[in-house]
Amino acid sequence: MSTGLSDNEIIGKVLNGDQQAYASLVERYQNYVFTLAMRFIKSREDAEEVAQDIFIKAYRSLADFRGASKFSTWLYTIVNTTCITFLRKKKLDTYSLDQEKVFEVADSQDSGFRANLVEQKSRNTMVNEAIALLGADDAEIITLFYKAEQTLEEIGKILGLDPKTAKVRLHRARVRLKEKMETHFAEEVKDLN
Amino acid sequence: METQKQMEERLWDYIDGLSSTEEKSVIDKLLQHDMEWKKKYNELLETHKLLHSSELEAPSLRFTKNVMEEIAKYHIAPATKTYINKKIIWGISFFFIAVIAGFLIYGFGQIDWSAKSGNGFQFDLSKVDVSKFFNNTYINIFMMLNVVLGLFLLDNYLGKRRKAAHKKA
Numbered sequence: 001m002s003t004g005l006s007d008n009e010i011i012g013k014v015l016n017g018d019q020q021a022y023a024s025l026v027e028r029y030q031n032y033v034f035t036l037a038m039r040f041i042k043s044r045e046d047a048e049e050v051a052q053d054i055f056i057k058a059y060r061s062l063a064d065f066r067g068a069s070k071f072s073t074w075l076y077t078i079v080n081t082t083c084i085t086f087l088r089k090k091k092l093d094t095y096s097l098d099q100e101k102v103f104e105v106a107d108s109q110d111s112g113f114r115a116n117l118v119e120q121k122s123r124n125t126m127v128n129e130a131i132a133l134l135g136a137d138d139a140e141i142i143t144l145f146y147k148a149e150q151t152l153e154e155i156g157k158i159l160g161l162d163p164k165t166a167k168v169r170l171h172r173a174r175v176r177l178k179e180k181m182e183t184h185f186a187e188e189v190k191d192l193n
Numbered sequence: 194m195e196t197q198k199q200m201e202e203r204l205w206d207y208i209d210g211l212s213s214t215e216e217k218s219v220i221d222k223l224l225q226h227d228m229e230w231k232k233k234y235n236e237l238l239e240t241h242k243l244l245h246s247s248e249l250e251a252p253s254l255r256f257t258k259n260v261m262e263e264i265a266k267y268h269i270a271p272a273t274k275t276y277i278n279k280k281i282i283w284g285i286s287f288f289f290i291a292v293i294a295g296f297l298i299y300g301f302g303q304i305d306w307s308a309k310s311g312n313g314f315q316f317d318l319s320k321v322d323v324s325k326f327f328n329n330t331y332i333n334i335f336m337m338l339n340v341v342l343g344l345f346l347l348d349n350y351l352g353k354r355r356k357a358a359h360k361k362a
Contacts, residue, residue, distance in 0.1 A: 014269070015269065019265070023257055023261050026257045027257050031249040031250065031252070034249075034250050034252040034256075048256065052260050052263065056263050056267065060267055060268075060269060060270050061269075061270060063269050063270060123243055126243075127244060128250075131247070142244065147247070152211075167211075171201075171205055174240065175201070177244075178240055181240075
């Protein structure tokens, strides 16, 4: 196994014919990629299939990775395009920022969540559920910034945005997340303060 | 009076470490003396901590194995820059630049620079006569050039394929 090696070292090994070394990269990034895919695709099965597809695409295009950016940034660009393509193909609801329906959908989902509120949710569950209530654009940017630890410049590259626009989008996403938490998880939020 | 939105934006920048040194010291002071700022800061900081503490979703345990089984069927594709022929791109660019330059030169050649007019520079489009360039002869020359260029590119392509086949053999 190639654990302990940097991403670029592992990529070097893979490009030199050591296909098995790629497993370390998959293990290193599978949770990030899967979480990001889940932000777009609500079904676990579909998200897993798409995540698998993303790693295959990344493997096939590995020779195109020139190391100008972090491997993770390059990989998340593939996540972004693959998920959008998947949603277009499946014609699923892409909860865009511009869609008024976002809130209607969120509210209808909330009824399901409320039924489960009998049991006290852990902080993690609450945050993940609140993120799931957001539109895909908001959920993605929050995940990239907080979980995938990408800078605003890197997020800009992934989403094809100017860093300043990425910053504004992140800010809007956080405001919406806070609103969601206050609306749907008022009790938990109160306990936190 | 600072709006709530502006306050939040400044505080988020402060929390994310994106504030300038000057801005940071201003906010430090505000947090010490202004209760409203302090309250909002604590609120946002709590959200920030929550977001950092949230866990990632995990795929099934067989995920890596599935990916590795799939990629065993594939080869890494050659880097894009190795199969995109820059000469073709340059050739196409040159063709378009030459056409644009030709039109410009011809257009400017039609202007009567000695003509005096009170309105300064005037460009009379009606004077530009392109019809003589789009007569049969010129179109035939243009088509011939394209055919020659096409044959040249096809020859290039076939030559490369032959070389690649030789190398493999």
